[in-house]
Structure formats: structure tokens, C-alpha cells
Amino acid sequence: MSTRVYDCLKCIGEKIIENKDFLTDLDREIGDADHGVNMARGFQSVIEKVSPDEADLGAALKKTGMTLLSTVGGASGPLYGTAYMEAAKVLAGKDSLSAEDFKLALEAAIAGIQKRGKAEKGEKTMLDSLIPAHDAFASKVDEGGSLVDGLDAACEAANEGIEFxxxxxxxxxxxxxxxxxxxxxQDPGATSATMTLEVIRDFLKG
Structure with a gap:
């Protein structure tokens, strides 16, 4: 992945910003009607603050997490911020991403969300997409699938999670x-989490 980490984060940000109104409309049905607005503001800051020359995946994700934590309001800021910062610990010092790296990073992100949000699967949160995504990814990779194969499986499971x-x-x-x-x-957090996975997959397919 090398210095492409910034490009991938920028793509995630652009996807969230592009779907700001959609995510906000979803949140209007069951929440504070601010998920899309808050996430778009946070990722606009990420695009501005993460260095395009940053090659260290962990450093880029840590900066992303800290930025989301300080700029995204509501529950999403602490949850997404924690997710990125926990993933950053796994990827510290790395300038490329293997399937095993991604599996462990996603695992760490989920654990961080569970601890911060005191939530489990089945409570209508982003975990209802992320946990099935992780399990599908791990299963595909353990069978010998590539990083992209795993992400294909993860995205399919995450979308099923949205429906759930x-x-x-x-x-x-x-x-x-x-x-x-x-x-x-449908849960807005599960939706934005799935969008994130889809962007990473599409980016790596490049």
C-alpha cells in the first residue's frame, strides 16, 4: 500500500461526504439526524490533516482516529475514532498491508468499538455489519483467499448485516x-461502516 494509505483514506472520506445526506436521512428515522453531517465534517478534516506523504499505515490511522475523535460529534466520533486508533496499533510501522494484517486490524477496531460503546452484535449498531464482515474475511483468508478475496466476502457479509x-x-x-x-x-453506523469496507476493497482492486 505504501504511501497510498492517504489516497485510500481520501477515497473513504469522499464516499462519506458524497453520501452525507443519505446517512443523515437514515439517522433522521431513528437518531439525531446528524450521522452523515458529523462524519462528513470529520473526514473532511482527515483529508486536510493526514499527510499525503505518510507511508506508515499505523501513523496515518492514528492521525485519522484522533481527528475523528476531535471533530465528529455524537456517538460516532468516539466509536470511529477508537476503531481507527486501535487498528493503528496493529499496523504501527508497516508500509504495506497483508491479509493477516487487515484481519488483526479489523479485529482490534471491533474490540475497541465494543469496549467504548459497551455494545455487542444484535443491538442495531455498526457491529452488526463489522462482526460478520470480520468473520467472513477471516474464513475466506484462512481458506487461502487473498486480501481482496477476503474483502469481497467481508463486504457481502457487511451488506447482509445492514439488512439484518x-x-x-x-x-x-x-x-x-x-x-x-x-x-x-437500517442502522446508519452499519451503513457507513460497510461503505468504508467497500471503498477499501475497491481501492485495492484499483
Whole structure:
């Protein structure tokens, strides 16, 4: 991946910014109607603050996490910020990305989100996309699949996770106030997390 880490982060940011209204509309149904706006603002700052010459994956992700933590409001800032910062620890000092690196980084990101958000799969959060994505990725790679093969499987599982969030009631965050009325709506966090995985996959397919 080399110095392309900035280019990939920029692509993630552009995807989030491009879908700002869509993500905000999803959040309007079950939350504070600010997920897209907040995430777009955060990633605009990431694009401005991460050095295009940064070759260290860990350093770039740490900067991303710290920037999201300080610029994204609501629950998303701490959760996404933590995810990137935990992944950064796994990738510290690396200038390329193997399938095993990605698996461990995603694992660390998920653990960080679970600890910070005190959440588990099945509560209508981003974990409902990320945990199945990790499991599908690990399974594909353990079978001998490449990084991109694993990401293909991860993205498919993450999208199934989005569909799953429509079938359950929220028990975390603002959406939990709606109880069963949150059923039928997809989770904005699961959606932005899936977008992130899809951008990484498409970027690596290049």
C-alpha cells in the first residue's frame, strides 16, 4: 500500500461526504439526524490533516482516529475514532498491508468499538455489519483467499448485516428510545461502516 494509505483514506472520506445526506436521512428515522453531517465534517478534516506523504499505515490511522475523535460529534466520533486508533496499533510501522494484517486490524477496531460503546452484535449498531464482515474475511483468508478475496466476502457479509439491522429493535444509543418502532429502519453506523469496507476493497482492486 505504501504511501497510498492517504489516497485510500481520501477515497473513504469522499464516499462519506458524497453520501452525507443519505446517512443523515437514515439517522433522521431513528437518531439525531446528524450521522452523515458529523462524519462528513470529520473526514473532511482527515483529508486536510493526514499527510499525503505518510507511508506508515499505523501513523496515518492514528492521525485519522484522533481527528475523528476531535471533530465528529455524537456517538460516532468516539466509536470511529477508537476503531481507527486501535487498528493503528496493529499496523504501527508497516508500509504495506497483508491479509493477516487487515484481519488483526479489523479485529482490534471491533474490540475497541465494543469496549467504548459497551455494545455487542444484535443491538442495531455498526457491529452488526463489522462482526460478520470480520468473520467472513477471516474464513475466506484462512481458506487461502487473498486480501481482496477476503474483502469481497467481508463486504457481502457487511451488506447482509445492514439488512439484518432492519429486522431488529435498537437497544443502544438514541435509537433505543424508539424500541420496536426502530424495526424496519437500517442502522446508519452499519451503513457507513460497510461503505468504508467497500471503498477499501475497491481501492485495492484499483
Amino acid at each position: 439491522t432492519k429486522t431488529i429493535a435498537a437497544t443502544k444509543g438514541r435509537a433505543s428510545y424508539l424500541g420496536d418502532r426502530s424495526i424496519g429502519h
